[in-house]
Amino acid sequence: MDTVTNDADARLIRGIGLGSATLMVITNVIGSAIFLTPGSMAATLPSEPLLLLAWVAGGIIALCGGLTYAEMGAMYPRSGGLYVFLEEAYGSLVAFLFGWAGMLVILTGAVATVAVGFAKYFSYFVPALATTQQVIALPVPWGVWSISAGQIVAAVSILALGAVNYVGVKNGNRLQATLTVLKVTALAALPIVALARQQVTPSFTPLVPPIAHPAAAFGVVMIAVMWAYEGWYYLPFSAGEIKDPRRTVPIALVIGIVALVVIYLAANLAYMLALPLSEIKGVERIAEKAVTALVGASGARIVAATVVVSTLGCNAAAVIGTSRACYAMASDGLFFKAAAAVHPKYRTPHVAIVITCAWSALLTLTGTYEQLFTWVTFASVAFGVLGGLAIFRLRRLKPAVARPYKAWGYPVVPALFVAGLGVLVVNTVIEKPTESLVGVLLVALGLPAYAYWSKQRVGARGPGD
Numbered sequence: 365m366d367t368v369t370n371d372a373d374a375r376l377i378r379g380i381g382l383g384s385a386t387l388m389v390i391t392n393v394i395g396s397a398i399f400l401t402p403g404s405m406a407a408t409l410p411s412e413p414l415l416l417l418a419w420v421a422g423g424i425i426a427l428c429g430g431l432t433y434a435e436m437g438a439m440y441p442r443s444g445g446l447y448v449f450l451e452e453a454y455g456s457l458v459a460f461l462f463g464w465a466g467m468l469v470i471l472t473g474a475v476a477t478v479a480v481g482f483a484k485y486f487s488y489f490v491p492a493l494a495t496t497q498q499v500i501a502l503p504v505p506w507g508v509w510s511i512s513a514g515q516i517v518a519a520v521s522i523l524a525l526g527a528v529n530y531v532g533v534k535n536g537n538r539l540q541a542t543l544t545v546l547k548v549t550a551l552a553a554l555p556i557v558a559l560a561r562q563q564v565t566p567s568f569t570p571l572v573p574p575i576a577h578p579a580a581a582f583g584v585v586m587i588a589v590m591w592a593y594e595g596w597y598y599l600p601f602s603a604g605e606i607k608d609p610r611r612t613v614p615i616a617l618v619i620g621i622v623a624l625v626v627i628y629l630a631a632n633l634a635y636m637l638a639l640p641l642s643e644i645k646g647v648e649r650i651a652e653k654a655v656t657a658l659v660g661a662s663g664a665r666i667v668a669a670t671v672v673v674s675t676l677g678c679n680a681a682a683v684i685g686t687s688r689a690c691y692a693m694a695s696d697g698l699f700f701k702a703a704a705a706v707h708p709k710y711r712t713p714h715v716a717i718v719i720t721c722a723w724s725a726l727l728t729l730t731g732t733y734e735q736l737f738t739w740v741t742f743a744s745v746a747f748g749v750l751g752g753l754a755i756f757r758l759r760r761l762k763p764a765v766a767r768p769y770k771a772w773g774y775p776v777v778p779a780l781f782v783a784g785l786g787v788l789v790v791n792t793v794i795e796k797p798t799e800s801l802v803g804v805l806l807v808a809l810g811l812p813a814y815a816y817w818s819k820q821r822v823g824a825r826g827p828g829d
Contacts, residue, residue, distance in 0.1 A: 393540075399671045413605050414573070445603065467723065480518045485671035586791070590745060652668065683724075742800050
């Protein structure tokens with residue numbers, strides 16, 4: 365197993381250093397959610413302190429996950445990330461089902477969702493290309509499949525980023541690093557401007573709002589929060605192209621996630637300093653409204669440009685991680701053999717890039733923004749629970765494997781990560797049963813595919829491998 369995957373990674377270029385890896389963690393996460401979801405969160409849970417607590421809770425879960433995955437990433441520093449951890453801990457079936465779900469909706473769906481967010485804000489500059497402008501209506505057995513101009517823009521943006529990554533990891537890495545610096549700079553300016561031009565004094569009482577079932581509302585809000593943190597674990601997927609991954613991956617994960625918590629808290633505080641909660645509730649493009657309240661009409665243009673850069677940067681990094689997961693599966697004999705190919709000139713997994721970008725682009729043409737991120741979050745969190753439990757299993761089953769980094773706070777920190785995600789899985793099933801069922805069915809569709817590819821794998825590698 366290790367030899368095959370390491371041989372596959374040997375064909376790639378290790379061109380990602382610590383600085384770029386840290387930026388990848390940040391840019392993989394910060395896409396459109398922080399600019400779009402706080403309004404719907406406030407409508408569900410109208411409480412400033414509980415909203416901020418949700419962002420802190422999400423950050424703690426992500427940090428606990430980062431510390432947990434860092435140990436496994438240092439143990440198995442090869443392309444594939446969570447796919448590799450699951451295979452080492454549980455075997456090829458569980459790993460394949462994650463990879464299958466990742467290719468269908470978790471990884472590709474995240475790319476699609478961010479791309480739709482990009483299109484929503486891109487339409488500020490080109491209104492004719494808005495997500496509300498229907499351009500195609502196709503009759504289908506369950507009704508009419510409507511495709512908007514904005515969805516087409518989202519699809520094209522993914523294909524363009526795929527083209528950049530096709531011709532070299534350094535090109536893709538350079539693009540995402542540049543876009544990350546730009547968007548973090550813009551986000552850092554937001555709380556500074558809010559403090560200088562404060563319009564509102566946030567109210568932090570009462571702590572619990574007078575609504576029915578506040579605990580359930582907090583759980584629903586956490587779905588959006590975890591979607592906003594979605595992507596922190598993408599870095600290990602690219603371990604085959606990271607310099608000194610045993611050292612770089614753990615450090616980049618910890619620094620990147622801590623930075624994300626600070627950035628998200630600062631942005632939400634800025635919204636609360638700009639607008640009363642009553643004007644935040646239910647607003648989709650909340651960043652635009654908040655900055656306009658702070659600096660006037662020019663604020664909308666500033667925010668729109670920031671989100672365009674942010675979402676594009678997020679997907680520039682996500683395309684790298686998503687395609688490498690596909691490449692790892694194919695290299696392991698559990699996906700189309702062609703996806704394991706490496707371009708002879710560009711040294712990139714070019715077929716895997718084409719497959720994942722094409723499917724992500726297609727996903728942008730289906731579903732709404734909220735549907736997409738609910739599907740993505742549920743499936744991702746469910747496998748995240750297994751990923752968190754993997755560290756306990758690996759400690760017990762494979763104590764002799766070298767651990768250049770051991771998870772800080774073990775076993776408490778990994779247990780907190782698993783518990784936090786476990787509660788979220790249960791709450792999502794209760795509050796979003798339809799979307800949860802769709803996620804389960806998509807994973808189940810991988811069973812016959814696994815049966816087919818596992819037979820091919822045994823035939824190619826021998827029954828004892």
